[in-house]
Amino acid sequence: MTPSTSTIVRTVLLSIVYCAVAYGTLALGRATGVSAVVWPANALAFGVLVALNRANGWTEIVGLAVANAVAHWLMADGLSHSVLAGVANGLSIGVTGALLSLWRVSRDQPTHVGSVLNLILISLLGPIPGSALGGLAIGAVLSPETPSFYYIGSWWLVEAVGFLLILPPFLFWRSPRHRKAAASPHHRPGITRARAVEMAVAIVALVGAAAVVPFTGMLWLIELSGAVLLWFALRFGMFYTAATTTLFALGVVACGLMGLWPAGASNGHHQADMLALQAMLALTTLPALLVAAIASQREKARRELYVNARRLSYALEGANDGLWDWDIAAGKGFFSHRASRMLGYDDAEEFGEAATWDNLIHEDDYGAARAMFDAHIKGQTEFYEAELRFRRKDGEWIWVHDRGKIVERDENGAPLRAVGTYTDISERKRLEGALEHLANHDALTGLANRAVFERELDRFAARLDRQGGRLATLLIDVDHFKQVNDTYGHAAGDALLVAVADRLRKGVRLGDVAARLGGDEFAVISIGQSAAEFDALAERLSVELAAPVPYGDGQITASVSIGVAVAASSAQAGDDLVVRADRALYAAKRDGRGVWRFFGVAGKVA
Structure with a gap:
């Protein structure tokens, strides 16, 4: 390569x-x-x-x-x-x-x-x-x-x-990102002032311990440096210990090269002394690395224990969440006062057995939630977590984030007890629904937007080959809309568009899709069995959408032009169907506006 x-x-x-x-x-x-x-x-x-x-x-x-x-x-x-x-x-x-x-x-x-x-x-x-x-x-x-x-x-x-x-x-x-990811939730990586002072003291102690050897001429005193390196191993982690041992070793070797380190028992053979010195350094520093590794493992285990303890603490003592404790073997559950109030029950009322609790779950959510909990029981997931609907005492449905964990099993691994919490997420779901609506609907009129129109057109086209029938696309333009804006103002133009959208929403048939493509352009997707149905739909919309719109002390009158195109199969649908409807719309405008024109399968506008 x-x-x-x-x-x-x-x-x-x-x-x-x-x-x-x-x-x-x-x-x-x-x-x-x-x-x-x-x-x-x-x-x-x-x-x-x-x-x-x-x-x-x-x-x-x-x-x-x-x-x-x-x-x-x-x-x-x-x-x-x-x-x-x-x-x-x-x-x-x-x-x-x-x-x-x-x-x-x-x-x-x-x-x-x-x-x-x-x-x-x-x-x-x-x-x-x-x-x-x-x-x-x-x-x-x-x-x-x-x-x-x-x-x-x-x-x-x-x-x-x-x-x-x-x-x-x-x-x-380790990079800062990896150190941050490895840190426990209550501890963020970094060197605090106190830790920096402690490290500085340790470095001074290491240098001092190493300096004792040249002053005394006793090589065995290098073990004092080894003791200080153990301090690094226990207090500062693997990397700082490794970096310190490397810098310490390089410094000692440099002193040996410059003749500042006492010779060994080699009778002045400098090469032999340097070999022995490096071997001694390896033996002195390796214990610190091993101790640092052991400390790192223990810290990792401590972090994991801390994280698990926090998760369990959230489940057992969550102040704002409902708490449940399920005795799986007995099929009975305990639910906290907060859980009771969340579902509209008095504190004195109890939910009863787990089966009764199951009946509170919406039937559309029960199967998926049960499957998730069963997967956790089998050990396939570390925690159980689901979002589902619960029925309040007054019959209202609320969205709940349910989470829990098996905390006790028998000698065969069968679950005995599970604890967890649930949180009311109804407001979050409402906001998510609102955001989804904004993503798929026109902000002014509330009709479906162009993206939805295109998706629905593809979906309707796919139905043609399976179910038969005809698919029609109607493109609608408000005639002389710019003149309305120029004469009455943009507020009046917006009021006209809202009125047209409302009439269009009410005028289409059940199952049809009405959309605003942008500006004064609207569209309808309709399924039927014959061209006559779409003729009638276009004629009715042409009349209803042209009715005067009350505005202020007067009214706004504006007609619409409509272009209709029909497809008999999915091969005739898609972008080509919109192009043909647009050609029909152009013909309606050319013929004086306020009318509709039909683009037939044969490729002619009528």
């Missing part, structure tokens, strides 16, 4: 930055005598790929391998050595990415102990193939007499420690 332009651009930019970092690391390492034991470039580059969700992006990995080879070549390592080093580094990154993908470790997965353990295993296993190839290449160039396993082991240790120390912040970083 050919890489996209964005992938190529990303690969080029990442490779350039990686090449610069690799070249700088090589130059610094060789200047300080630790060129084979300090190598953060691969982990940093791979961390960027993880952050971009491209850990298994082979286009970028090949680009990094080429960039690594270029960095070695710029250091005058020779072409063959540079190519081998590039392939080895690319292999380490590629295998590590493949293992991440295979074990499904990514930023999209929840943080848990398993993800940290998988990261440890992947960091240990991923660099092995590249270390074997790279170690052999380095050994052949630097010191052929030194056993190859020394260079292979050094390469592997540096790569593994690099991944362990540098990857966690990239892997466990």
Whole structure:
């Protein structure tokens, strides 16, 4: 598959930055005598790929391998050595990415102990193939007499420690959107002032604990830093712990390169000291990551428990909602005073058994509501929720949002008890109905609008092939409507349109559709058996719609022109039927207005 332009651009930019970092690391390492034991470039580059969700992006990995080879070549390592080093580094990154993908470790997965353990295993296993190839290449160039396993082991240790120390912040970083989604309802993500002060104190303590080691020369005191990192793990979450451990490790390694960190027991062998230091850092920081993962899991469980507790609390103690508690085994239900009043009953009255309660539900809603509750009983849904109509004591129907949950089951999983609430949503349903009416009706006249006209025309046309008959469309224009507006004013024009719409609504037959298409244009869809029926309808409307309209102290007189077209099958209906009716309407206007004209199936206007 050919890489996209964005992938190529990303690969080029990442490779350039990686090449610069690799070249700088090589130059610094060789200047300080630790060129084979300090190598953060691969982990940093791979961390960027993880952050971009491209850990298994082979286009970028090949680009990094080429960039690594270029960095070695710029250091005058020779072409063959540079190519081998590039392939080895690319292999380490590629295998590590493949293992991440295979074990499904990514930023999209929840943080848990398993993800940290998988990261440890992947960091240990991923660099092995590249270390074997790279170690052999380095050994052949630097010191052929030194056993190859020394260079292979050094390469592997540096790569593994690099991944362990540098990857966690990239892997466990969460975007603000994900952090907000993961936060509990009563807690919004972010750093408060008190939390920022606590974090600052922890950072100072971490730096102080690390500074004790150079001052005393006792390497074991680095464990004090590990204790402070546990503070981060318990208080600040996975990402801040991971970021702090990475920055801490990089700082200590930098101190080691500059000779500010006490040497180990290697008799002044700087490379061995740096290898040991990095291994010690990994052992010091990994417990903090594991503890942070455990704390993250516990926090996630606590949030889920809190959410469930709130939902149940709403069901049991909702102040404005009616409460129900159903003993399923006994078939009896309890309903709160608020529930009683909502349905028009006195507080002393009880609803009785569940069957009586079922009888309060509208017959059109009962089946769907029962199916939803049965699905919840079977465990197919976490909660039961439905919108249905209940009958009040006075016979009036109200809309109710009913919601609940099975809270007790027997040893076989059969439900024993359910609790829930219901809320009167009649006003919301009324508003929804009003909005739906506005979406489908003309605001001035209350007739169906053009969208409804077009939908109904398609529906009527589909009926022709099933039921037979004839379908007619009547297009109606108010004659000289602009003159009415100019003479009497727009208020008078609106009054005329409302009167025409009212007469049209009353003049059409039962089952017909009357609509206002816009301006002074109206339309009717009618079903019949013969053209004579539509002739009679057009003639009647032509007379009724032209009757004077009272307005103010006088009246407005305006005729209408009507065009009629008929279809005998769905193939003749649709847009073509409207076009033919429009041609008939044009003929009516041409013949002096105030008349109607018929466009027959034969294609002629009569």
